[in-house]
Amino acid sequence: MASTAELSSFQYEAGGCTLEISGEVSSLARIAGKPVLKRLRFRLQLREGTNNLLDARGMRSHLVSLQRAVEVYLQQYLTATTPNNLSMPETTGVYIQPRGLTRHRLHLADWGIASVPAALDLNSRQFNNLVQVLDQMDAAMELLPRQLRSSHPSVIPWRWAGTAAAVLLAVGGFGLLWPWLNQSTVSEAPLDSRPSPEVTGTIPSPELEIAQEEPASEMSPPEPESSLDESSPVAVQPQQPVSVPTTPPEATSRAAPPTAAPAPASSPPSPPASAQDVEAQPEANVAPPTPAATSPPAPATLSEPEAAAMRRQAPAGTAEQDGDQPAAGEDVSAWVAALESALQERWRALEPVPQPLEYRLVLSEDGLPQRLELIEGGVDPAERSIADLELPPAPASLSATVKVTVYPDGAVRVNLGP
Amino acid sequence: MESSFSSDLTSTEALTPRQLRDIKAQLDLVLLSLEALVGIGSEAMLAAANELGLSALAGDRVGLWRLRQSSPLRKGQGRKKLDVDEARALVLVSCHLARAHQNTIEKAVSLLETALDQNRPPHRTALLGDYLDAFNNTYEERMEADRATAEELNGLALKLLVDLLFYGGAGGERRLWLALLDRTR
Numbered sequence: 001m002a003s004t005a006e007l008s009s010f011q012y013e014a015g016g017c018t019l020e021i022s023g024e025v026s027s028l029a030r031i032a033g034k035p036v037l038k039r040l041r042f043r044l045q046l047r048e049g050t051n052n053l054l055d056a057r058g059m060r061s062h063l064v065s066l067q068r069a070v071e072v073y074l075q076q077y078l079t080a081t082t083p084n085n086l087s088m089p090e091t092t093g094v095y096i097q098p099r100g101l102t103r104h105r106l107h108l109a110d111w112g113i114a115s116v117p118a119a120l121d122l123n124s125r126q127f128n129n130l131v132q133v134l135d136q137m138d139a140a141m142e143l144l145p146r147q148l149r150s151s152h153p154s155v156i157p158w159r160w161a162g163t164a165a166a167v168l169l170a171v172g173g174f175g176l177l178w179p180w181l182n183q184s185t186v187s188e189a190p191l192d193s194r195p196s197p198e199v200t201g202t203i204p205s206p207e208l209e210i211a212q213e214e215p216a217s218e219m220s221p222p223e224p225e226s227s228l229d230e231s232s233p234v235a236v237q238p239q240q241p242v243s244v245p246t247t248p249p250e251a252t253s254r255a256a257p258p259t260a261a262p263a264p265a266s267s268p269p270s271p272p273a274s275a276q277d278v279e280a281q282p283e284a285n286v287a288p289p290t291p292a293a294t295s296p297p298a299p300a301t302l303s304e305p306e307a308a309a310m311r312r313q314a315p316a317g318t319a320e321q322d323g324d325q326p327a328a329g330e331d332v333s334a335w336v337a338a339l340e341s342a343l344q345e346r347w348r349a350l351e352p353v354p355q356p357l358e359y360r361l362v363l364s365e366d367g368l369p370q371r372l373e374l375i376e377g378g379v380d381p382a383e384r385s386i387a388d389l390e391l392p393p394a395p396a397s398l399s400a401t402v403k404v405t406v407y408p409d410g411a412v413r414v415n416l417g418p
Numbered sequence: 419m420e421s422s423f424s425s426d427l428t429s430t431e432a433l434t435p436r437q438l439r440d441i442k443a444q445l446d447l448v449l450l451s452l453e454a455l456v457g458i459g460s461e462a463m464l465a466a467a468n469e470l471g472l473s474a475l476a477g478d479r480v481g482l483w484r485l486r487q488s489s490p491l492r493k494g495q496g497r498k499k500l501d502v503d504e505a506r507a508l509v510l511v512s513c514h515l516a517r518a519h520q521n522t523i524e525k526a527v528s529l530l531e532t533a534l535d536q537n538r539p540p541h542r543t544a545l546l547g548d549y550l551d552a553f554n555n556t557y558e559e560r561m562e563a564d565r566a567t568a569e570e571l572n573g574l575a576l577k578l579l580v581d582l583l584f585y586g587g588a589g590g591e592r593r594l595w596l597a598l599l600d601r602t603r
Contacts, residue, residue: 135588
């Protein structure tokens, strides 16, 4: 069982701008010579006197998109030789436009953080403070682009679930039949015996996404303040040495480079909130991810009767021989990740939406995704049909409404809400 | 910061003569804006070069003069060729000085913003007026006569002033270098 993640926090300040970052320090820090953070959360505050201009909390993808926008804009600004040359076109995602010679408008509507204004005007000093904290962070640490592959898969993507389900059926069926096949030694094996965890654990899964803890929503603010406060003491000076926590053995066995994971649906370029940016919530009390054996696979390629039979046969908590109950949250997290992946890949081929659109996912009685109903955000220019998609049924433990948000750049976010 | 600037430099060592010429001109103007704003002279520049370990490139007044005189905008058509190492040295010196005088630069930029917000001519603010006068006078004194109007020179001076704010930051050297390169393309 993986050890509880140890969080580290960092803080960078310049003038009225403060950037707080918390996350797990990867063992790669020993090679990089500076902290390499994963499962990152940040809080960015811009103040002018007592006025709070901006208070944004988000994940790595949000921070990277802001950093990129600032860097691109600033370089273009500096390259322009006269004020008359400062006219920059609008783009998607976070972008910045000059407002005369000394002001800079941050367009944040597509940032994916609900608590920020759509646009924020900064004077040059304020903007420079923002530039400085981002520079300080950039110099002091590395941000791990995506979750590394694990040698111990914790989730079986739904595309492989068919294979997994077939094996389970075969083994489970064999187990059921064994007492009848071996009549000379009447087996005491219970009729509800389940395949050993090792069977599911060894099913190859090259398209692996470790959906350990999915963020519940990128539209809503992430973790409350306590998530940053509960972390280890803040290093106010960015250059202070960071204690790299001892990593568990399984973490050091992750050999894949950060960008090597061929996710089923890779992140779109410059997403405002990357649906593939799988990052854990940096809570000190987060349950460590358990191996794949604890999660019954989602039989995406089975027929409905088979899928229903699987769910009846393998309710949550009974698949483990060691008696550990798999967390219901992990089933849901895995399903959410699979759903996001499938929807994103489908909608990449469709006409992009003009603005973020939010849908409600309608499930059948068996928990199979049926259709998406537009909740708000205007008229959907294209039919968002999902009837032909082979989507996994929702876990039995799912009790929340499933909402799907589609962004103009093709990113898809599945949220669980009331 | 230094390592990223160095890596940027490594990839751009093969600069054409025209690019180097443009870079010289731009760097001279950046230093001119610093001179005009904070009144620094060659002594301060030499001190900065020494602090940065660049004495071999700009270790004395004569050497520094030659470097700056290499600007194609200068009277006398500076014959000194500026190589990449020397351009790099001037970038480092410029950003070092901008960093050292960041408070003054911030103050000037804030005053500029206020003046623009209130639709007042910047030169009516004391610090900005002095800056613009010094910039214009020094420019006319040193540069070949060109047809730049006072308004164009003021625009250039104010743009350089705001740029100094960013050059004095942590990534200033890299940004200045990239801006120099981008402008030559």
